[in-house]
Amino acid sequence: MEQQARTRRLLPSVMMRCGTSKGLFLHRRDLPQDQSLWSNVLLSAMGSRDGDSRQLDGVGGATSTTSKVAIVSKSTRPGIDVDYTFAQVGVGSSKVDFSGNCGNICSGVGPFALDEGLVEPGNGQTEMDVRIFNTNTSREIVETIKIGPDGKFCEFGDYRIGGVKGTASEIEVAFINPAGSMTGKLLPTGLPQETLNASSTPGMEPFTVNVSMVDAANPFVFVDASTMPKTWQSLDRNDPMALEIVEIIRRIAAVRMGLARDEASASQVRGTPKIAILSQAESRTHNDTTPDIHVTSYSMGKMHPSFQLTGAVCLSAAISIPGTVVSDIAERQDYPTPPGTPDEGLEGVISVKSGGFEKQVVIEHASGEITARVKTREDSMEGLAVESVTVSRTARRLFEGNVLINV
Numbered sequence: 001m002e003q004q005a006r007t008r009r010l011l012p013s014v015m016m017r018c019g020t021s022k023g024l025f026l027h028r029r030d031l032p033q034d035q036s037l038w039s040n041v042l043l044s045a046m047g048s049r050d051g052d053s054r055q056l057d058g059v060g061g062a063t064s065t066t067s068k069v070a071i072v073s074k075s076t077r078p079g080i081d082v083d084y085t086f087a088q089v090g091v092g093s094s095k096v097d098f099s100g101n102c103g104n105i106c107s108g109v110g111p112f113a114l115d116e117g118l119v120e121p122g123n124g125q126t127e128m129d130v131r132i133f134n135t136n137t138s139r140e141i142v143e144t145i146k147i148g149p150d151g152k153f154c155e156f157g158d159y160r161i162g163g164v165k166g167t168a169s170e171i172e173v174a175f176i177n178p179a180g181s182m183t184g185k186l187l188p189t190g191l192p193q194e195t196l197n198a199s200s201t202p203g204m205e206p207f208t209v210n211v212s213m214v215d216a217a218n219p220f221v222f223v224d225a226s227t228m229p230k231t232w233q234s235l236d237r238n239d240p241m242a243l244e245i246v247e248i249i250r251r252i253a254a255v256r257m258g259l260a261r262d263e264a265s266a267s268q269v270r271g272t273p274k275i276a277i278l279s280q281a282e283s284r285t286h287n288d289t290t291p292d293i294h295v296t297s298y299s300m301g302k303m304h305p306s307f308q309l310t311g312a313v314c315l316s317a318a319i320s321i322p323g324t325v326v327s328d329i330a331e332r333q334d335y336p337t338p339p340g341t342p343d344e345g346l347e348g349v350i351s352v353k354s355g356g357f358e359k360q361v362v363i364e365h366a367s368g369e370i371t372a373r374v375k376t377r378e379d380s381m382e383g384l385a386v387e388s389v390t391v392s393r394t395a396r397r398l399f400e401g402n403v404l405i406n407v
Helices: 035-046 109-115 230-234 240-256 309-319 325-331
Strands: 008-018 021-027 068-074 082-089 127-134 139-146 171-176 194-198 207-216 218-224 274-279 293-299 353-355 358-365 368-379 383-393 395-406
Touching (some): 008 035, 035 395, 082 109, 109 127, 109 395, 194 240, 207 240, 207 309, 207 325, 218 325, 240 293, 274 325, 293 309, 293 325, 309 383
Parallel strands (some): 082 127, 218 274, 293 358
Antiparallel strands (some): 068 082, 127 139, 139 171, 171 383, 207 218
């Protein structure tokens, strides 16, 4: 039996650790002009062409957080330095999802652009802003990065993030006007909170949950953990049945948010909307870094080891909206009263530090904490407009060279 002739070619690439994710960074010029041809290239590079859950024939890391790709090019848009497209490559499937952005991977775009000569610093400049246009969500991100004496990205510093060992230089990632990234609205259904009914799943008792469906940087479904069904409450969070319950809620919400025609089509796009289960923070101290809320997040049908950066953006926007699940849980946060403080002084306090229309939000997740700064303003049409949400990350260039791909 004759073997079909196949060729391999070199694909220039850079691997980076960005926040709590790891991904392959590519120049747009090295991919086919026709974007519909990108999937086969990315599947081959990452090792998912044959649906291999271990990605042995590629550079993917066999988890959703290490099977990501960023495609970057110099931008022709006014006021924008680079265009960036995110791709989530399936693990155990031959699918590539371009439907949303990844904030962690996004944090590496500024450093990549600088090191690859897509942006140029001025003489003696030690810090610069890189203005990025994310093509998945049609939103602008501004990254503030450090510059070394050689004019390249300076990755060394003393900033630490949850979920990553060691320290590095701080990268400020500001999501500008993040609301409505895929649905056109901060609240896609027009309601800050509502009840979802799961009543048509074979072999499972009907249940209801309280959720807020919010779209800022990425569309998210935020679920009040106290309303989750007893079956989920009794299971390990990684138990297949527990994961299926979470996925059922995500599919129902996808239809409700207008992101899918029906639950069957929602199951084919695992990347959006994303889903997170919220509860009161486990820390009980009262200071500037006390968490406002605890989050258990999910990615591509599995528990996320920390929390998506776009999730932190979306949650920070949602906590600013009265009546959301996020706001309600934060208001229920119970802090001990410092000695000598009258009881009524801290009753109902939440640790969202207000300064006019600017707030700091501290989010607790499985690997630590993440802090965000959210700026909002009153809006005559929407009631509240989110001007920006800023989160800090670190990034590291791991290798540069070529990936061999099958074509």
